[in-house]
Amino acid sequence: MRNLRLSLAGLVTLATIGTVSLSTGVGANASSALPSLASCKTSIAANEFTKGKLTVATDTPAYTPWFVNNPSNGKGYESGVAFAIAKELGVANSNVVWVHEPFNASFAPGPKHFDFDVNEISYTSARAQVVTFSNSYYNVQQSIIALKGSKIVTHHTPAELKTYQYGDQIGTTGLTYIEQVIKPTKTPRVYPSLAEAASALETHQIDAIVLDTPDGQYMASASSGEVINAKKQNIAVQVGQFPSTGEHYGLLFQKGNKLVGCVNAAIAAMKSDGTLTSLQQKWLSIYTSVPQIKP
Amino acid sequence: MTDDTDVTLSEETPSFLAPRRKQLLVGRRAVVASTVSTVLIIGGLVAAFYLAPGGKVVRQDYFNLHYMWESLVGNHNKALFSVGTGLLINIRIFLIAEVFILAFGLGLAWTRMTRSPVLVPFRILAVVYSDIFRGIPVLLVFLLIGYGVPGLQLGYISNQSPEIYGCVALILTYSAYVAEVFRAGIFSVPHGQILAARSLGLTNATTMRRVILPQAVRTVIPPLLNDFISLQKDTALLSVLGVIEAVQAGTIFQESRFNSSGLVVASLLFLVMTIPLTRVTDGLIARDRNRRLATT
Numbered sequence: 001m002r003n004l005r006l007s008l009a010g011l012v013t014l015a016t017i018g019t020v021s022l023s024t025g026v027g028a029n030a031s032s033a034l035p036s037l038a039s040c041k042t043s044i045a046a047n048e049f050t051k052g053k054l055t056v057a058t059d060t061p062a063y064t065p066w067f068v069n070n071p072s073n074g075k076g077y078e079s080g081v082a083f084a085i086a087k088e089l090g091v092a093n094s095n096v097v098w099v100h101e102p103f104n105a106s107f108a109p110g111p112k113h114f115d116f117d118v119n120e121i122s123y124t125s126a127r128a129q130v131v132t133f134s135n136s137y138y139n140v141q142q143s144i145i146a147l148k149g150s151k152i153v154t155h156h157t158p159a160e161l162k163t164y165q166y167g168d169q170i171g172t173t174g175l176t177y178i179e180q181v182i183k184p185t186k187t188p189r190v191y192p193s194l195a196e197a198a199s200a201l202e203t204h205q206i207d208a209i210v211l212d213t214p215d216g217q218y219m220a221s222a223s224s225g226e227v228i229n230a231k232k233q234n235i236a237v238q239v240g241q242f243p244s245t246g247e248h249y250g251l252l253f254q255k256g257n258k259l260v261g262c263v264n265a266a267i268a269a270m271k272s273d274g275t276l277t278s279l280q281q282k283w284l285s286i287y288t289s290v291p292q293i294k295p
Numbered sequence: 296m297t298d299d300t301d302v303t304l305s306e307e308t309p310s311f312l313a314p315r316r317k318q319l320l321v322g323r324r325a326v327v328a329s330t331v332s333t334v335l336i337i338g339g340l341v342a343a344f345y346l347a348p349g350g351k352v353v354r355q356d357y358f359n360l361h362y363m364w365e366s367l368v369g370n371h372n373k374a375l376f377s378v379g380t381g382l383l384i385n386i387r388i389f390l391i392a393e394v395f396i397l398a399f400g401l402g403l404a405w406t407r408m409t410r411s412p413v414l415v416p417f418r419i420l421a422v423v424y425s426d427i428f429r430g431i432p433v434l435l436v437f438l439l440i441g442y443g444v445p446g447l448q449l450g451y452i453s454n455q456s457p458e459i460y461g462c463v464a465l466i467l468t469y470s471a472y473v474a475e476v477f478r479a480g481i482f483s484v485p486h487g488q489i490l491a492a493r494s495l496g497l498t499n500a501t502t503m504r505r506v507i508l509p510q511a512v513r514t515v516i517p518p519l520l521n522d523f524i525s526l527q528k529d530t531a532l533l534s535v536l537g538v539i540e541a542v543q544a545g546t547i548f549q550e551s552r553f554n555s556s557g558l559v560v561a562s563l564l565f566l567v568m569t570i571p572l573t574r575v576t577d578g579l580i581a582r583d584r585n586r587r588l589a590t591t
Contacts (some may be wrong), residue, residue, distance in 0.1 A: 031548075077416040107553040110351040128357075167537055179374030189457065189537030196442070200537055201443035205457065211454025234324060 037269055039293065040262035041090035047259040049115045054091045055113035055139060056082045057101035064118055064218055065193035065283045072098045077214075077283035078118045081137050084275050088266035095109045101170065105250055107131050115259055117252040120212065122173045132257055133250030135264045140248060141218040142177045143241035146208040147201060153239055156293055173247055174210035180293040181242070182210070189293065194219075196224040213241045214284050227244070240293035359556045366548040374547075378557055380543035382564045385530040388458060388540075392530075393523060394467040399466060400448075400473030407478060428471035433464070433529055440464045441536040457536035469526050476522065480515035481507055499572030517583065521577040524569050531565075541565070 028122060035043070050057040058071050058078065068075035069071050074083050074093070093101050099114050106117045109129050109187055146152045163183050167189035168175040179186050188213045189206055191197040198219065200206045211219065219240040227236035239295045270276045344350055369377025370465035406414070406421040428436070441460040445453045482505050492502040541561040548557030 104550070109356045111351055124551070126551065127553045170543070170547055175547070176374040176551065180372065187539060190534075190539055190543055191537045192535055196535070196537065199442050199446075203442065203448075203453070205445055205537070 009188040011119045013088075014106045016192050019024055034265040034268060037088060037265050040265055041077050044089055044262055044271045046092070046255065046257065047111065047262075048114075048128050050147070052099065054082075054089070054098045055099055055114045057099045057112075057117040058104070058119045059103050059106075059283040062214065064223075065214055072096070076083055077279055080283060081276070082118050082272055084279065085263055085266045087102075088269050089262055112254040112257075115253070115257075116263065119252070120215070121245050121252050123250040124173075130255060132253040132255050132260050134253065136248035136250060137267055138249040138280070139244060139246075140173070141213045141241045141244050142210050142247075143217050144208050144293070145201070145211050145216045145227075146239050147204070147234050148235050149238045150207060152208050152236060154240060157293055160165050161229055161295065164207040165189070165205075166208055166210060167191060167197050167200050168209055168211075172211075174212065177242065177245070177295075178210050181245075195226070200238075202227045208239070211289055215237075216241075216292065237275070238290060241292040242295050243292060279288050309482060314426075321469050331582035336566070336585050347584075351497050353555075357555050357559050360555060362548070362552060362556035363560050366560050367551075369544070374551060376544040376547055378541050378544040378548070378560045378564065381539055381541035381561075382568070383457070383539040384533070384538060385527070385565075386568065388462050388465070388530045390531060392462050392469070392526065395462075395466045396469045396473050396526070399470040400478055403470055404477035404481065407474070408467045408481065425471040425474055428468050429475070431468075434467050434532055434535065436468050437461060437464045437532045437535055440467070444572050457538050458533065461536050461538065462532040464532075465526060465529060469522060469529075471521050473519065476515050476518045477511070479518075480511035483514050484510045515585070520579070521573060524576070526570050527569050528565060531561075 011193055011226050045051055062071050064074050064076060066078040071079050074080060075143060081179060083093060083096060086093065101114060101117050106119065107127065116134065144152065162184050164184060165186045166178045166184055168178060170190050170192060175188065175190060178184060191200065197209050201209055216238050218224050220236045222236060227234060229235045300551055366378050369375050369380065403421050403425065406417050409418065423470065434571050440463055441457055444460060447453050460475035488506055489502055492506040497505065531540060531542040544563035549555050
């Protein structure tokens with residue numbers, strides 16, 4: 001009982017802090033002048049969720065190529081980025097703590113239990129009204145995934161693209177792309193997760209999925225096993241990718257979290273010294289050779 | 296304080312047993328007591344909602360009028376689907392499923408109650424059926440039918456729309472419940488009625504059709520309507536099959552706007568849809584109770 005009361009009191013306090021920071025932090029702007037990394041190394045502790053630790057959240061399961069099996073092993077692009085940011089901010093690898101945060105919960109009201117969430121979350125201005133995003137750590141393009149030998153693989157002029165039955169995971173920018181750019185005649189199917197969308201593609205319920213290029217490349221790769229035939233061979237193919245729309249991934253923070261300044265400084269440093277590029281080459285290199293198609 | 300409670304109890308009890316008798320406690324005290332308790336409870340809930348530390352955030356997230364309207368009508372250019380249009384799918388699926396459930400449920404109940412030794416395998420099947428479909432969560436039935444059947448590659452059967460698979464999942468599940476409701480209704484007719492009908496020379500079938508079913512149906516209407524209210528809400532499960540019905544449209548809105556007002560809109564629409572049916576059910580239950588109590 002006492003424990004319950006204590007934790008209740010804690011929750012109320014946290015909620016109060018959350019509201020206060022919400023009302024005071026509105027002015028914080030990601031694009032304003034960045035603090036120096038040297039000053040960040042000393043000031044960072046004041047803004048950390050757990051003092052002395054960098055608490056990083058992501059969803060489960062964590063997907064290749066963003067993560068490899070386990071977020072905390074430093075493998076995969078997003079895991080690599082998180083550890084590189086920690087290094088820039090002077091946080092030892094052993095002090096990077098990974099926590100589980102479902103995508104849907106990451107933007108729910110109330111206090112967050114992490115410093116930032118790294119989960120292939122695309123920046124949108126509407127989302128940025130509720131949470132704070134870091135600057136881009138990856139620029140995304142959308143691509144089409146279909147079944148090998150299906151009509152869309154060879155017939156994908158802008159007019160032909162409108163005639164297919166699309167499906168996508170809910171809340172993805174791929175779905176937005178379908179509605180805003182492709183504008184198909186049939187209402188797309190929207191699935192709770194990518195697994196259901198893949199299953200629907202596999203069983204011919206939909207003609208194609210529109211997906212971030214790296215995710216799509218993985219789905220179409222032999223090792224994925226998401227879309228397979230009776231012999232367990234991969235039958236998905238990446239038809240091509242659409243031109244960039246300026247979409248990018250950002251790290252997600254509690255609205256107004258002051259830590260974002262230092263993280264942006266770290267990302268800027270990683271961009272200028274080539275760390276980000278080399279991480280992309282290491283984990284995402286196979287994704288640069290995808291053919292372009294017109295929407 | 297204790298006195299008050301005792302008084303209320305002793306005066307409440309007989310009125311509960313005989314609803315037709317005029318309530319004993321109609322005086323000012325009752326009016327004052329009910330007003331005070333209503334104001335306290337409702338006021339307390341509203342106050343908690345407004346004064347909670349995160350109240351402002353929650354109000355903004357769930358009751359933003361601008362977003363509620365936007366989610367209701369949708370916005371095609373912003374990839375927002377209309378929750379209102381989505382609800383039409385829920386209503387259509389509900390109406391179609393309901394007809395099949397009634398027919399299939401009655402058939403199941405009938406099968407379980409046959410006496411003929413030849414029909415034993417069907418009776419066993421009917422029992423197994425209702426055990427299985429009352430035992431598996433509806434969500435799993437949706438997933439198994441919606442993703443399993445297309446996976447079988449059975450030509451026509453595997454090439455239906457998710458709306459059809461969802462409808463089938465609802466029919467399979469709810470028929471099992473409705474069959475039990477029918478069975479309970481039929482059992483509620485006193486055995487003497489059957490004996491009387493048979494002694495008048497009516498056949499078994501005629502007895503069922505002319506004597507048992509008319510009485511049973513009256514008894515089962517309230518629980519049946521209850522099942523249908525539940526059915527209306529379970530049409531939301533079509534969302535797991537990729538259909539953009541009301542809840543899915545609200546969730547899409549939530550994920551693209553990071554705001555949950557669309558889900559509140561979906562809830563309100565479901566309320567508008569179910570409240571008439573809940574009121575009718577309550578009315579029927581009250582009428583039936585009065586009728587029975589009046590005859591005894």
